[in-house]
Amino acid sequence: MKKIVIVGVGALGSHVVQFIRSLPQVAITVIDRDRVEQKNVLSQFHPKQAVGRSKVLAMQQTMSFLFSRRVVTVPHRLTADNVETLLGDADLIVDCLDNAEARGLVQRFARRHRMACLHGALSAAGDFGRVIWDESFDIDAEPGEGGATCENGEHLPFIVATAAHLALAIQRHLEGGDQVGFTLHPGGVTST
Amino acid sequence: MNMEIRQDEARVNITWSGQNGDLPDTVRYDCTDADVLGWVTEALRGGTVPGIAGQRLVDLREHVVDRFPANLNRPYNLIQVRPKTPFG
Numbered sequence: 452m453k454k455i456v457i458v459g460v461g462a463l464g465s466h467v468v469q470f471i472r473s474l475p476q477v478a479i480t481v482i483d484r485d486r487v488e489q490k491n492v493l494s495q496f497h498p499k500q501a502v503g504r505s506k507v508l509a510m511q512q513t514m515s516f517l518f519s520r521r522v523v524t525v526p527h528r529l530t531a532d533n534v535e536t537l538l539g540d541a542d543l544i545v546d547c548l549d550n551a552e553a554r555g556l557v558q559r560f561a562r563r564h565r566m567a568c569l570h571g572a573l574s575a576a577g578d579f580g581r582v583i584w585d586e587s588f589d590i591d592a593e594p595g596e597g598g599a600t601c602e603n604g605e606h607l608p609f610i611v612a613t614a615a616h617l618a619l620a621i622q623r624h625l626e627g628g629d630q631v632g633f634t635l636h637p638g639g640v641t642s643t
Numbered sequence: 644m645n646m647e648i649r650q651d652e653a654r655v656n657i658t659w660s661g662q663n664g665d666l667p668d669t670v671r672y673d674c675t676d677a678d679v680l681g682w683v684t685e686a687l688r689g690g691t692v693p694g695i696a697g698q699r700l701v702d703l704r705e706h707v708v709d710r711f712p713a714n715l716n717r718p719y720n721l722i723q724v725r726p727k728t729p730f731g
Contacts, residue, residue, distance in 0.1 A: 464731065572730065574727060639663075
């Protein structure tokens with residue numbers, strides 16, 4: 452059994468969980484301290500009934516209800532104090548976070564322990580997505596206050612397409628150890 | 644696009660303002676990020692990037708230059724000029 456830990460179940464992470472639900476011999480753990488907001492249901496795999504609830508607990512309920520799929524939940528913020536406990540035994544870390552500080556924490560831990568780590572990242576305008584392994588990943592700074600946030604429903608198709616390629620990269624890695632990456636943009640998908 | 648790309652060259656792909664295209668000409672793979680951004684800015688202003696409508700006001704300060712060496716799936720070096728991707 453391989454353990455996949457998905458950090459962040461917002462736009463990308465919530466869709467990735469349901470895309471990889473049928474991978475054989477895989478245990479899924481999700482980490483996120485946020486709660487579902489009304490605006491999230493426009494672009495994330497969280498139902499309207501989950502508004503106000505913990506994202507990971509809502510995810511757990513949705514996966515159980517729709518797919519009878521067990522998911523282990525951690526409704527806490529990833530910090531320097533708990534990163535060893537939460538990520539230490541993962542076979543694969545999938546970073547779907549939306550803040551540079553937390554991404555940095557994941558990256559430093561994965562590099563220090565030479566762990567497989569895949570990152571998913573989206574532009575604010577919903578016109579560029581990255582599926583990239585840690586060896587090549589540079590963390591982009593967040594926009595200033597008032598900047599676009601890629602949270603509107605109009606970006607849903609692009610978010611889902613990026614999440615699907617994250618799931619494909621995960622599948623290829625589990626099957627043969629490959630580390631394939633992708634960029635998604637208005638011109639299509641490029642293998643990196 | 645149908646161009647010969649040598650080992651020391653790269654194709655430059657640009658995502659700008661919700662549009663995407665390649666520079667018509669290859670560049671040296673080891674050129675600087677500043678060079679790439681300068682050439683791309685001029686091409687976007689001139690409307691010479693197939694797939695991207697020309698615009699006089701082009702500001703790439705919030706864009707990033709990524710480099711990907713050739714591999715089995717893509718037998719040429721690739722340089723991508725892209726918007727920042729802080730979200731997940």
